[in-house]
Amino acid sequence: MKLYDVKLLTVTCEILAQKNVIEILTKHNITGYTTYEVEGNGAKGLRGQGLKNEKNVKVEVILQENTLQDVVEEIARTLFTNFAVILYVSDVGVLRTEKFV
Amino acid sequence: MAILELIQSNLLTPIVLFFIFGIVAARIKSDLKIPDAISEFLPIYLLAAIGLHGGIEMRNTGFETMLIPMLVAIGLSLLFTLNHYQILRRLGKFNLFDSYALASTYGAVGAVTFSVGLSFLKNQGVTSEGYITAILAVLEPVAFILAIFLTNMAVSKQIKAKKESLGEIQTESEIEMGISETKTNLKQVLHESITGKAIVILLGSIIIGYMIGEEGFSSISIVFDELFTGAIVIFLIEMGIIAGQRLDDIKKVGVFLIAFSILMPTFNGIIGVLVATALGLSLGGAVMFGLLLASASFIAAPAVLRHAIPQAKPSLYITSALGITFPYNIIVLLPIMFMVSSIVHNEGSIDLFNYISKGLI
Numbered sequence: 001m002k003l004y005d006v007k008l009l010t011v012t013c014e015i016l017a018q019k020n021v022i023e024i025l026t027k028h029n030i031t032g033y034t035t036y037e038v039e040g041n042g043a044k045g046l047r048g049q050g051l052k053n054e055k056n057v058k059v060e061v062i063l064q065e066n067t068l069q070d071v072v073e074e075i076a077r078t079l080f081t082n083f084a085v086i087l088y089v090s091d092v093g094v095l096r097t098e099k100f101v
Numbered sequence: 102m103a104i105l106e107l108i109q110s111n112l113l114t115p116i117v118l119f120f121i122f123g124i125v126a127a128r129i130k131s132d133l134k135i136p137d138a139i140s141e142f143l144p145i146y147l148l149a150a151i152g153l154h155g156g157i158e159m160r161n162t163g164f165e166t167m168l169i170p171m172l173v174a175i176g177l178s179l180l181f182t183l184n185h186y187q188i189l190r191r192l193g194k195f196n197l198f199d200s201y202a203l204a205s206t207y208g209a210v211g212a213v214t215f216s217v218g219l220s221f222l223k224n225q226g227v228t229s230e231g232y233i234t235a236i237l238a239v240l241e242p243v244a245f246i247l248a249i250f251l252t253n254m255a256v257s258k259q260i261k262a263k264k265e266s267l268g269e270i271q272t273e274s275e276i277e278m279g280i281s282e283t284k285t286n287l288k289q290v291l292h293e294s295i296t297g298k299a300i301v302i303l304l305g306s307i308i309i310g311y312m313i314g315e316e317g318f319s320s321i322s323i324v325f326d327e328l329f330t331g332a333i334v335i336f337l338i339e340m341g342i343i344a345g346q347r348l349d350d351i352k353k354v355g356v357f358l359i360a361f362s363i364l365m366p367t368f369n370g371i372i373g374v375l376v377a378t379a380l381g382l383s384l385g386g387a388v389m390f391g392l393l394l395a396s397a398s399f400i401a402a403p404a405v406l407r408h409a410i411p412q413a414k415p416s417l418y419i420t421s422a423l424g425i426t427f428p429y430n431i432i433v434l435l436p437i438m439f440m441v442s443s444i445v446h447n448e449g450s451i452d453l454f455n456y457i458s459k460g461l462i
Binding site for chain 1: 346400
């Protein structure tokens with residue numbers, strides 16, 4: 001079975017920044033992603049307790065390398081200064097490469 | 102002194118005791134926690150109950166009486182937001198973004214505070230005008246919209262000034278772009294706050310309450326009337342826990358903001374009570390009117406402001422609104438406003454100062 005190399009972009013951010021991340025993805029014609037609510041600790045202190053607006057969310061997107069650069073650049077430019085965001089990229093293999101922009 | 106007695110007896114109500122209990126639980130690092138689903142459900146329930154009551158009352162009193170108080174409330178809310186901004190920016194030396202975010206947090210209304218106020222009045226055996234609930238719904242987005250509008254204006258002015266000082270050629274399209282960006286931003290905020298769950302459930306329940314009236318309500322009153330205070334109590338355990346967790350942050354907000362979060366609501370609230378009395382609202386109605394203007398928003402505010410003014414530090418406006426103003430409002434300010442309202446309703450506003458000075462001496 002042949003696996004194709006693509007990138008997995010993982011963005012962990014405060015839940016109120018989720019909309020901004022999704023908007024950036026949509027802007028780059030990426031329609032597929034997975035989100036889940038998470039808790040954790042970091043520079044902005046313990047997150048995920050109390051009010052729903054104070055929770056964190058993890059957004060996972062699989063995309064091709066050339067799209068990745070633009071998306072990452074835009075997230076970094078628009079969100080890093082004002083929001084709690086952690087972002088990393090990993091190499092993953094998929095079966096159906098045509099599903100990912 | 103009567104007012105101290107009232108504060109004291111207010112301290113011993115289940116609502117306040119459970120709130121303090123929540124703070125204690127958080128301080129001793131207990132793992133006590135209200136499940137997420139319930140703490141998300143309770144605000145919806147509270148707003149539905151408030152809305153139903155308001156709607157039923159409005160059916161009895163009609164719409165005409167509500168117009169002037171509503172317009173006055175909107176006017177005062179806008180005026181107070183501008184006033185907060187000037188105080189924060191000039192005296193508090195906060196930056197533009199924090200000043201506007203805080204100004205609108207304190208200009209906006211708190212639905213949880215409103216629920217506690219209703220139950221406080223119930224406890225005192227006093228009723229209030231139902232249309233104040235409608236004012237609550239209308240007032241919710243007002244302060245935010247003003248603050249966001251002014252922030253956008255200030256930012257585009259700054260950008261323009263920066264570009265001019267750099268000697269760049271300002272093309273027409275760039276200015277237009279800035280203006281149109283501001284417009285879409287405002288439109289989005291307006292849309293979000295009007296379709297936000299708080300306003301939707303509140304307006305929906307007001308309309309349903311208006312349609313069903315007393316007789317329709319009797320079949321659901323066991324849930325929406327008798328359980329109301331109990332539900333607030335459960336919610337306030339959660340609020341107490343969250344406030345307790347934030348207690349350490351209070352030191353970080355600074356003396357100025359602590360003083361602001363106590364003095365500003367007091368000032369706004371008492372003005373509100375006096376204005377409402379002048380408008381002819383009842384004793385309880387004037388207290389609720391004052392509470393609308395005194396309360397700060399801590400559930401809706403972060404959701405709106407984090408998008409509209411992301412540069413502002415949420416730790417400032419959430420901590421001060423939830424950690425300082427909310428406890429102060431429900432424990433101390435409510436009895437004070439009730440006192441002021443009783444005085445002006447019994448003796449006429451002219452004797453107010455006389456009475457207070459007599460009471461103080």
